Amino acid sequence: MPNEEKPEITDSEWEVMRVVWTLKEVTSKEISKVLEEKKEWKPATTKTFIGRLVKKGMLHTEKTGNRFIYTAAVTEEESLKTLKAGLFTHICSRAVGKTIADLIGEATLSHEDIVLLEEVLQNKKQEAVDEIACNCVPGQCTCKKDHGMNCQH
Amino acid sequence: MPNEEKPEITDSEWEVMRVVWTLKEVTSKEISKVLEEKKEWKPATTKTFIGRLVKKGMLHTEKTGNRFIYTAAVTEEESLKTLKAGLFTHICSRAVGKTIADLIGEATLSHEDIVLLEEVLQNKKQEAVDEIACNCVPGQCTCKKDHGMNCQH
DNA sequence: TAAAATCGATTACAGTTGTAAACTCTAAAT
DNA sequence: ATTTAGAGTTTACAACTGTAATCGATTTTA
Numbered sequence: 001m002p003n004e005e006k007p008e009i010t011d012s013e014w015e016v017m018r019v020v021w022t023l024k025e026v027t028s029k030e031i032s033k034v035l036e037e038k039k040e041w042k043p044a045t046t047k048t049f050i051g052r053l054v055k056k057g058m059l060h061t062e063k064t065g066n067r068f069i070y071t072a073a074v075t076e077e078e079s080l081k082t083l084k085a086g087l088f089t090h091i092c093s094r095a096v097g098k099t100i101a102d103l104i105g106e107a108t109l110s111h112e113d114i115v116l117l118e119e120v121l122q123n124k125k126q127e128a129v130d131e132i133a134c135n136c137v138p139g140q141c142t143c144k145k146d147h148g149m150n151c152q153h
Numbered sequence: 154m155p156n157e158e159k160p161e162i163t164d165s166e167w168e169v170m171r172v173v174w175t176l177k178e179v180t181s182k183e184i185s186k187v188l189e190e191k192k193e194w195k196p197a198t199t200k201t202f203i204g205r206l207v208k209k210g211m212l213h214t215e216k217t218g219n220r221f222i223y224t225a226a227v228t229e230e231e232s233l234k235t236l237k238a239g240l241f242t243h244i245c246s247r248a249v250g251k252t253i254a255d256l257i258g259e260a261t262l263s264h265e266d267i268v269l270l271e272e273v274l275q276n277k278k279q280e281a282v283d284e285i286a287c288n289c290v291p292g293q294c295t296c297k298k299d300h301g302m303n304c305q306h
Numbered sequence: 307t308a309a310a311a312t313c314g315a316t317t318a319c320a321g322t323t324g325t326a327a328a329c330t331c332t333a334a335a336t
Numbered sequence: 337a338t339t340t341a342g343a344g345t346t347t348a349c350a351a352c353t354g355t356a357a358t359c360g361a362t363t364t365t366a
Contacts, residue, residue, distance in 0.1 A: 097265070104253060110281055113253075113254075121271060124267060204314075
């Protein structure tokens with residue numbers, strides 16, 4: 001496959017995509033209905049976001065008569081990946097572990113989740129490293145204090 | 154303490170805050186210097202963001218002569234909390250565990266991180282629940298299919 | 307003390323986002 | 337066949353963002 005450019009999705013557009021990901025093949029009316037309930041959007045508002053998503057190439061359309069059937073052009077996983085990546089653009093690579101730990105601490109998890117997490121952690125152990133390199137520029141990183149290492153070479 | 158309203162920080166403002174969090178007490182020139190390197194921002198650009206942050210109450214200022222010393226009015230932890238919360242506004246509460254698992258899978262972690270994560274997980278085990286309630290509206294949730302449960306009561 | 311260098315504040319301006327009405331066209335109803 | 341209702345498209349518009357030049361005041365320098 002060719003090198004895809006990453007799709008940026010706004011919060012509002014995300015609401016629309018979730019409906020499409022869930023219902024798979026939808027009309028604008030169906031999307032409108034869901035979001036009129038959840039977000040109290042006027043149908044016109046939903047239409048705007050649908051239009052923008054189509055223009056961005058995030059939604060495929062298939063015309064039948066005078067209406068369209070919308071389907072997702074990107075998977076939820078892909079979009080989630082972008083979202084997750086965004087979390088870590090603002091923190092030091094050395095603080096990622098701690099941040100995930102905080103996430104776990106603050107989350108509501110099921111026993112099943114715990115098992116899954118333990119499993120993933122166990123796997124991760126194999127490829128764990130001794131020391132993670134700090135990716136920050138001087139003046140933006142505090143990790144050196146925590147580890148006694150100088151990140152600002 | 155009174156009920157603080159949550160501070161919203163843009164990506165660019167975040168860059169400025171990181172410098173302040175790191176250096177604790179800084180002049181605009183020091184901030185400019187760091188970000189001129191990292192982001193290739195003209196000093197005027199950095200000043201704009203500093204100004205906006207001051208207006209938002211995210212930075213404290215102390216005047217000495219005709220210049221200011223800037224200090225953070227919010228902690229990095231608080232801001233990180235907002236950032237982390239943002240991650241989960243777009244997914245079903247039942248998918249949080251899976252998402253954290255993905256995060257772990259994609260992250261580079263140290264042995265130390267693994268130990269920390271294991272510890273946090275262990276603690277979490279106590280308060281794990283059997284079943285997490287789906288918080289989605291009908292038409293936006295696929296978790297029912299994964300678990301054989303109907304989330305759209 | 308007058309000039310030059312700074313610093314913070316004001317202004318600028320295009321692009322994005324949220325929110326929605328108006329418009330146009332086609333399909334359905336009378 | 338003409339009206340009408342609904343779907344998609346265009347236009348609107350304010351707030352927020354990114355990026356920066358300019359302005360006004362002050363401080364340092366000559």
